[in-house]
Amino acid sequence: MTALARLKSWEGLLLALLIVIVAANLANSPYYFGIGNIVNLFQLSIEKIIVALMMTLVIVNAEIDLSVASVMGLAACMMAFLFQLGVPLPLGILAGLAAGAVAGLINGFWVAYVGLPSLAVTLAGLIGFRGVARILVEDRSIGNYPGWFNVMGQQSVLGPLTLSIVVFIILFAVVAVVLHRSAVGRLVYVIGNNQLAARYSGVRVARLKLALFAASGTVAALAGILYAARLGSVRGDLAQGFELDIITIVLLGGVSIFGGSGSIAGVGLSILVILNLRNGMGLANVTGNTQTSVIGALLIASVLVPNMAQMITNKWRGRET
Amino acid sequence: MKRLVATTTALAMLALPTGALAQAMAKPGQAVSMVLLPKFLGISVFDQAHNGAVEAAKELQNPTELQFLGPTPENSVAGQIEIVTNAATQGVNAIMISNNSGDQIVPAVKAAHDKGMTVVTWDSPIPSAEGEDVFVAQVDFAETGKVMADMTLDILGADGGEFAILSASPDASNQNAWIAAMEEVLKDPKYAKLKQVDLVYGNDQSEESYNQALALVDKHPDLKLIMAPTTVGIAAASKAMLDEGLCDKVKVSGLGLPSEMVAYTMNGCAPQFALWSFTDLGYLTYYTAYMLATGAMKAEEGQQFNAGRMGDYTITKDPTRDAGLRVLMGPFSVYDKSNVEAAAK
Numbered sequence: 232m233t234a235l236a237r238l239k240s241w242e243g244l245l246l247a248l249l250i251v252i253v254a255a256n257l258a259n260s261p262y263y264f265g266i267g268n269i270v271n272l273f274q275l276s277i278e279k280i281i282v283a284l285m286m287t288l289v290i291v292n293a294e295i296d297l298s299v300a301s302v303m304g305l306a307a308c309m310m311a312f313l314f315q316l317g318v319p320l321p322l323g324i325l326a327g328l329a330a331g332a333v334a335g336l337i338n339g340f341w342v343a344y345v346g347l348p349s350l351a352v353t354l355a356g357l358i359g360f361r362g363v364a365r366i367l368v369e370d371r372s373i374g375n376y377p378g379w380f381n382v383m384g385q386q387s388v389l390g391p392l393t394l395s396i397v398v399f400i401i402l403f404a405v406v407a408v409v410l411h412r413s414a415v416g417r418l419v420y421v422i423g424n425n426q427l428a429a430r431y432s433g434v435r436v437a438r439l440k441l442a443l444f445a446a447s448g449t450v451a452a453l454a455g456i457l458y459a460a461r462l463g464s465v466r467g468d469l470a471q472g473f474e475l476d477i478i479t480i481v482l483l484g485g486v487s488i489f490g491g492s493g494s495i496a497g498v499g500l501s502i503l504v505i506l507n508l509r510n511g512m513g514l515a516n517v518t519g520n521t522q523t524s525v526i527g528a529l530l531i532a533s534v535l536v537p538n539m540a541q542m543i544t545n546k547w548r549g550r551e552t
Numbered sequence: 553m554k555r556l557v558a559t560t561t562a563l564a565m566l567a568l569p570t571g572a573l574a575q576a577m578a579k580p581g582q583a584v585s586m587v588l589l590p591k592f593l594g595i596s597v598f599d600q601a602h603n604g605a606v607e608a609a610k611e612l613q614n615p616t617e618l619q620f621l622g623p624t625p626e627n628s629v630a631g632q633i634e635i636v637t638n639a640a641t642q643g644v645n646a647i648m649i650s651n652n653s654g655d656q657i658v659p660a661v662k663a664a665h666d667k668g669m670t671v672v673t674w675d676s677p678i679p680s681a682e683g684e685d686v687f688v689a690q691v692d693f694a695e696t697g698k699v700m701a702d703m704t705l706d707i708l709g710a711d712g713g714e715f716a717i718l719s720a721s722p723d724a725s726n727q728n729a730w731i732a733a734m735e736e737v738l739k740d741p742k743y744a745k746l747k748q749v750d751l752v753y754g755n756d757q758s759e760e761s762y763n764q765a766l767a768l769v770d771k772h773p774d775l776k777l778i779m780a781p782t783t784v785g786i787a788a789a790s791k792a793m794l795d796e797g798l799c800d801k802v803k804v805s806g807l808g809l810p811s812e813m814v815a816y817t818m819n820g821c822a823p824q825f826a827l828w829s830f831t832d833l834g835y836l837t838y839y840t841a842y843m844l845a846t847g848a849m850k851a852e853e854g855q856q857f858n859a860g861r862m863g864d865y866t867i868t869k870d871p872t873r874d875a876g877l878r879v880l881m882g883p884f885s886v887y888d889k890s891n892v893e894a895a896a897k
Contacts, residue, residue, distance in 0.1 A: 516619045
């Protein structure tokens with residue numbers, strides 16, 4: 232790829248956008264550039280961006296997992312429910328993670344082995360897993376966890392970094408290697424591009440899809456438990472509605488909703504763009520409704536601009552011939 | 553015009569300590585950066601509180617503009633945490649929070665408080681009081697329970713009957729405290745005929761509250777009254793009963809805004825409801841936070857202070873929580889056909 236082509240790529244566009252946003256933030260607020268704020272910037276959305284990493288793999292594979300936020304809630308509620316019954320917290324955490332893995336396996340089974348569309352299956356999961364979470368916790372708010380659990384969610388463990396941020400960095404590296412440097416990653420793309428062709432070439436499509444959904448569920452569960460640790464208490468609506476923000480991050484990262492294309496670099500840049508934009512608006516005392524609108528406008532533009540550019544190019548070419 | 557419940561004032565009098573610190577006066581004109589954080593945006597009572605705070609800011613000639621920042625309703629918990637965290641980053645001097653996230657906000661508030669920020673809660677406190685300097689209570693929470701029980705008895709009459717509570721969110725500590733207080737009051741034999749059959753949450757969303765109100769009627773065929781201690785819930789429940797032609801069978805009461813409730817009170821759907829002035833609450837909260845942040849007074853038991861046009865107040869222990877300090881505003885206004893129209897203007 233030439234330097235020019237790279238600049239024109241989606242990642243190039245995101246990088247340019249990121250530079251503009253960071254520059255605006257630097258000019259606008261003296262508080263922006265500081266270790267504390269940069270850590271907060273990640274920490275305030277850390278659970279969403281952890282889940283977005285796994286979501287990237289799922290979407291590149293031409294599937295979607297709408298149930299992630301409900302799985303986050305399910306895992307945290309499972310943990311809280313058991314803790315309240317007197318089960319030691321570490322066991323509760325393991326049970327929460329297991330619940331996430333099982334939820335992912337259920338999704339994966341219907342998609343991979345029965346052949347139902349993941350949009351429908353995981354939509355059912357979104358409703359069903361949230362239902363179970365609410366049954367477990369009812370209308371209560373369960374707190375008073377041991378000190379180490381709150382420390383795990385709220386305090387730095389490695390230099391200025393919190394445990395959640397460390398988890399994110401490790402997972403980012405793992406996903407990057409799997410997606411771009413491994414045979415499994417190539418299969419994810421191949422299946423995402425053309426599932427039928429992949430199957431006829433002897434790729435074990437179903438097994439890979441099942442594994443991806445199970446991983447998505449497990450990572451969502453981990454994120455849910457980290458979120459519970461950050462908040463210090465759990466209720467049935469924990470992480471409700473997060474799925475849209477998570478999918479938004481992935482799509483803005485240039486991952487095609489039809490599968491088969493996209494890169495982890497794009498998603499990484501998209502994360503930085505959205506987080507810096509939110510943080511900048513927060514420091515500029517922009518209120519909640521406006522923030523939502525600005526991010527919405529950015530997304531609409533991110534869908535429109537490339538498509539319109541394509542249309543214009545096509546028309547231009549049509550005129551030439 | 554308004555029927556004032558005298559006991560609230562009496563309670564406030566009782567709370568005056570003996571041999572307390574000297575009365576503190578505000579020192580106007582100091583630059584204090586302050587943030588007013590409502591539960592979320594788009595609720596008119598919070599806008600009224602904002603107006604009251606702006607009025608106090610003008611009076612105190614604070615050259616730094618008051619920031620009124622709130623999350624969107626669907627992002628209330630994470631949004632409040634984000635705003636508190638960003639305020640701490642910016643070195644804001646004082647934040648005034650109507651807490652919507654129970655103790656989930658404690659880690660963020662504690663971090664801000666440790667950095668020297670004054671944290672005043674209003675409308676809805678932090679249940680554990682951790683990281684909070686003082687809570688400005690609109691009314692005495694036990695009194696709220698009594699007013700709710702009395703209105704129920706008044707509307708249903710001596711024969712009583714079944715009623716259900718439609719609250720805000722399960723973690724809204726103000727509503728939870730009022731409901732607990734009401735349940736306590738109901739133990740009195742005077743209220744023996746009143747039977748609470750359900751407690752549901754509309755999360756302060758109009759549509760959800762509307763649907764919950766209708767579901768209550770379906771679930772409990774003998775239901776006579778819906779008690780909604782939230783301005784969103786009471787309006788939504790009243791509309792639901794009106795739309796379904798149920799006003800004769802099921803009455804609505806609770807805490808409501810006269811301007812939103814006037815129609816329902818006049819047509820008999822919601823014969824009685826109560827509230828306090830949110831403008832005054834915003835005003836008093838601003839005074840309290842300003843005086844704490846400028847060092848004109850300390851957040852400790854027995855501290856007396858003067859809050860401009862609203863007069864004198866004292867910081868006391870909060871009897872409604874295990875820990876924490878409180879400034880009690882009060883009193884209640886109960887509205888019915890005789891006074892709601894005037895109050896709605």
